[in-house]
Amino acid sequence: MKNENTRRACLQVGLLGIIAFSAGGCTTPSSKPITGEAEFKQHCIACHANGGNSINPAKTLLKADREKNGMHTSKDLIGVMRKPGPGMTAFDEKTLSEQDAEKIADYILNTYK
Ligand code: HEC
Incomplete structure (x- = not known):
């Protein structure tokens, strides 16, 4: 008897877990933890600190140069x-997914004007 109760409790917890998980899944697109800024800092900042260009100063990320x-457009930037x-x-899709690119x-277009 006791054993069966324990099993039922486990099943309920399991189901709740699935519901909580799918509810969480629904909200992820709007609350992605990794932002364009974080991605930029990870991949680009070594050469483009403050939107500049430490290797070729004529090709900064500032609007005038761009x-x-x-x-x-963001398409042009992804092309680069x-x-x-x-x-x-070069950043291929393995290093940088289309979504991250x-x-x-967007981060560059909104930040370096
Ligand atoms: C190893 C250094 C380095 C890294 C890392 C780097 N860049 Fe660059 N970037 C350059 C250089 C050098 C150029 C100029 C290339 C040329 O002559 O066309 C450039 C040019 C650009 C341009 C064109 C700017 C213009 O005014 O013509 C864009 C946009 C750009 N980079 C975006 C990025 C992004 C986004 C990342 C990160 C995903 C990144 N870069 C990472 C060195 C780097």
Whole structure:
């Protein structure tokens, strides 16, 4: 008898866990813990601190330089990450998912004006 009660309790906890988990899953897109800023700091800041460019000072991430070099949209920026010019690390989709690349591009567009 006692054994059966314990089993039922376990089952209930298990079900609650699944419900809590799926409810949590529903809210993740709006509350992603990893931001574009964090991704930028992890992958880009070594050469682009403060939106500058420590290797090629004519190609900073500031709007004036970006626009001069034909980079207007997040698509343009992702293009550079995938196929950069000389001196910059290339970021393929294994290193940087499309989603993360988009986050970084948005961060750059919103931060370095
Ligand atoms: C190892 C140093 C290095 C790292 C790391 C790096 N970059 Fe660059 N980046 C460069 C260099 C050098 C250039 C200029 C390349 C050229 O001559 O086209 C550049 C150019 C750019 C440009 C074009 C800017 C312009 O005004 O033309 C963008 C946008 C850019 N990087 C974004 C990024 C992003 C986003 C990351 C991180 C995901 C990153 N870079 C990581 C060195 C780096």
